[in-house]
Amino acid sequence: MKILLLGEYSNLHWTLAQGLRALGHSVVVASNGDRFKNYKRDIDLSRKSDNIIDTLKYAYLLSKNFRQFKGFDIVQIINPLFLDLKPYKNLSAFNYLKKHNGKVFMGAFGNDAYWLQACLNKNTFRYSEFDIPNQSDYLCSAKDIIKVWTDEDKVNVNKEIAERADGIIACLYEYFVSYKSQFEKKLTYIPAPINTSEIAFTQRGKDPSKVRFFIGIQKQRNEIKGTDILYKCLQEVQLKYPNECIIHKAESVPYDEYITMRDQSDVLLDQLYSYTPGMNALTAMAQGLLVVGGGEPETYDLLNKKNNHPIINILPSEEDIFNKLENLILNREQIPLQSINSRLFVEQHHDYLKIAQQYLDTWS
Known part of the structure; x- marks a missing residue:
């Protein structure tokens, strides 16, 4: 098949394109590289700024490339707002893709109106970044997301694209359950x-005297x-535990x-409010690291995973x-085995060739 993947998150x-190509398919990835993260892509769709000159350059860039975005068997957009344009400009681009290609699928891979609605209704999740136990007000950054995804134009465009897409694919439990009640028949x-x-496995915990923790901080998304x-x-x-605990920190690199x-x-501290x-x-x-982050039972249930739950699940409680x-410090002799189990979990449920085949089955 000839496939266009439009937009990028994480x-x-x-990675999906790598799997699809290995299975013999022709794939084009067009994106802005997820901004400062600068992920690989075949066609760069970066917008430098909102000033008039960069806006005109971006419009020309899109016009030039969209002339090539025809005749694909499958197009998948990363989000209902998959271009750095106003909502109804994204809808126009979606209409163009629908007209000139085969099937068009929408990804539920990040922030959008349906996910925000699920977070705010207080019924879908036990907690979220919008519903933190013992905290009465929203986080400042949460208020910004609420402002973005309650905007009437964005909500309407999200709704129309979700309704008209040939299918919706979610990559996390949170996104899946956000769409399930309204789009169960077309949701996967x-x-x-x-x-x-491409990722070499290294067994962790070989130095039994210390645990080396790693945390990555994005200044704009820290909170x-x-x-x-x-x-x-x-x-x-x-x-x-000053002699047993080593901290490595990366900031917006x-x-x-x-x-x-x-x-x-040895250990990655990931996200606090996630289930997945x-x-x-x-x-x-x-890589073999242990992960402290989202590993709620709902995640393993969705995978039908009865054993090997390697993620160290945390609640939004200090x-x-x-x-x-502390338990990792006190039981650090268990880290080597937990390291192996982490790698096995990814190989079983997330290997890019297995996942690429699941996409092909769904698209077909």
Whole structure:
């Protein structure tokens, strides 16, 4: 098949393309590289700024490339707002893709109106970045997301694209359940793809005297991901166990540099409010790191996973976080086995060739 993957979050489309190509299909990935992360793509669709000159350059870039976006058997957009344009411009681009190609699928791979609605209704999730126990007001960054995804134009465009897409594919439990009640017949859950052939496994915990923790901080998303609280708890653990706890921290660095820094550690502190491991956690697990983050029972149920639950699941509670981190220090002799189980989990459920075949089956 001839496939166009349009947009990028967390390297998902590029990794999927690798799997599809290995299975013999022709794939084009067009994206902005997920901005500063600068993930690989075949066609660059980056918009430098909103000023008039860069806007005109971006319009020309899209016009030139969209003339090539015809005749694909499958087009998949990363999000209802898959271009750096106003909502109804995205809808116009979607209409063009529908007219000139075969099937067009929408990805539920990140923030959108349906996910936000599920977070705000207080019934779908036990907690989220919009519903934190013992906190009455929203986080400042949560307020920004609410402002974005309650905008009437964005909500309407999200709704229309979801209704008219040939299918909706979700990569996380949170996104899947957000669409399930209204779009169950056209919704599919497919786990995120990880190219395990490119990720070398290194068994962690070989130095039994120390545990090396790694945390990546994106300054603009620090609060919404909960890394501010995770880092605070980690520092408290280090104060209590100064000789056993080593902290490696990366702040808003390009992806390749981030991966290199992460590989020097035993444990990754990922996200606080998630139910599911994302691409960052999964690539770390493939490297052999233990992940402290989202691993709720709902995630394993969706995978029909009865055993090997390697993610160290945390609740949005400083006490729970501290206890889980301390437990890693006190039971560090278990890290080598947990490291192996992390890699096995990714190989079983997220291998990029298996996932690529699941996409092909769904698209067909």
